[in-house]
Amino acid sequence: MEAKKQKINNIFLTGFFGAGNVGDEAVALAVYNGVKLRFPLSSTTMVTRNKEYTKSFAGIKDSEFCIGFFPSLDYFKHIICHLKNINKSDLIIIGGGGLLQDVHSWTTIASQLLPACIGLVLNKKIATVGIGVGPIERKWLKNFVQFVLNNISLIQVRDLYSQNELIQYGVKPENINITADVVPSLDLKTIYELEKKTDQNQSKPNMVGIAFRKWEGVDKKGLASLCQKLIKENIKIIFLCYEPKSDQLFYKSIIDQVKGINEKIEIHIPINLEDAIKTLNQCNFILSMRLHGCVFATALEKDHFSFPYDNKVTEFETRVGNHDQILSIFDISPEIADSIFSRLDNKKDISETTKQFYKEKSLSKSNFNSLENIAELKSDLKVKFIAVGWLNYLILRSLIMYLNKVFKYLYRKTK
Template identity: 30%
Template sequence: MKGAVISGYYGFNNLGDEAVLYFILENLKREIPGVKITVLSNSPENTSKTYGVNSVKRDNFKDVIAAIKEADVLISGGGSLIQDATSFLSLLYYLSVIYIAKKLGKKVFIFAQGYGPVKRNISKKLAKYILNKVDYITLRDEDSKRDLLNLGLSPSKITVTADPVIGIEPEAIDEDAGKNILLKKGVDFKKPLIGISIRSHDDNEKIIEEVSRFVEIFQGGADFLLIPYHFPADLDISKKVMQKTYNNNVYLIEENIDPISAFSILKNLNLIVGMRLHSLIMACALFIPTIGISYDPKVDRFMKMAGNTFFMDAKEISGEKIYEMAIIRLKEGITKEERESILNLKKRAGETVKKLIEILI
């Protein structure tokens, strides 16, 4: 029986990373029935319960090494794991897991990751040394490939595909389950429903002020749903927007939800205004119009790849500008260029799975 260990930012209540894990698991189970999977997680009990797979504590290296010994391949990703913007220790952790797998003679597959930013010289040297040992690398954008080539990696084992979450198909999502969640929160679906995903950044007060202004300009002409994508990290800033608007047409997801529920909720929306990258990717996967508020180059990269011009820098966020974009998006929906770009990204996400199966089999 084939076996895989999956390493990533799992078990931290981050919807984007959990959606990545969901995609990997669903495809592995479909393509290799009976495959034995172990996920390295910050919360192994929750991961096992949610996805029905074996899971071990990600920082218990005795258990991590034991799991890798039993596997055929280590899958690293997706997301942006090889970066030192969060911390040097974060980068060191993910590279260490890869290094352990290679020392144990296992195959390593980088699953549709975004590389960087990597700023420290020691980080770059470690990344070059260890990533040169992996069997295959798939990336979610061309800029990441360029950075790895500049680092000195061979182009022969690098392919640009797409973020795996874009590969989720709308018909696989149960819309009614999400609708029931929203009905219990008081949403009556008599007006357009706009999702909002925001996070703390450089100027939280400005973000709160301008997002609240966007809501108020509608003057009750739409309902709004605040969705914390990283729980509970995004909950506080979402609550502050809700408190500032003083409207009874603003709703909040106050509990931690799994990616299956999140997709189901999103399928009931008419538009997403998002800072979190995966709020935008998940919406695009379901062909829901999006407006991006970019706090990181990865957001710009994705919006451009998706053929979407409706985004702005978080430093220049404006309630009026979001409103103007929202009126257009609600009226016109997904453009032809966006649909074609999204379909292409979906095809490329499927290529990641094919490459992985080739490595594993």
């Protein structure tokens, strides 16, 4: 392959945007802001499930949008928009977030790497920013990831676990750069004009924010007992919805187990990203299963306990020095309340965590600093031929998927 420098005027951004997840919309804003900071005169096109949601929730007003992720019907409805904007782009950016995994479906990886596959055919610069990788169970998806990432301009992953996963799939180690998740690059206090609270006279918190999610094996009974003890100590609990529909159901199942429900429990559904951040900032202590709940808490200098359901949470907490704050989702004790009170009574020094977080922030910003120097890779005919083959294979799989749905529907109708 030949490498040469090229001016960047148009940028195509793809990630899991517009799907109603607070963390993913924070990723969208971080990617957009990071790109615009590096290339202020460039125009951007973002792939999103819901254009209006991304505009209103993340506050991204000035980008163009393409609707739909492959292989959704919306994608095929707006396929001309996708192809047109990929073709005119000078740079395709994939990320951030945990995009390369097949926990839920093969379509997650396909939707994010398909634009890159098209880009390889069209000789486009392609880069990933702060992506999470794994687990991937399907062998063909591992092969697909290996092919695409071994032929793009720049690979940036958010942690060591992701790097090791890619190496296992056959991606060349020398091509992989470990940076950080993109969300720490956001200066939340500046963006949302937040001031650190100076009132330290309270010996106990008056508000605890909980950012949990439905997950197999999570100790719901233990979480309910913990909430019961916090309420007994006159603590207000705010359940933070990061995926409103599923989170509400989960939180209601916890509330049903708590006796004496009153005004001390609230389920908060944010109207936008600013509302989500400001609500968390009002809390004195945070309990979070979610990666970006932990990132927000650390960025806002909020003491917290994390309950990892995924390696990404453990990786982040360890990197910022919060390894002693990691607890199990499978064994949640009401005695955690005593630890919360103790940490706040003793005014736990979080200066070291803050120092480590600023290193993480610098690594996060490096995702975008690196984009200025990448060179266009001119794919040889063999790479283009294989890329076309993968595109045909993905289209075939999507066709089979829809035919299967039709047959199942017809079968149900005839029963």
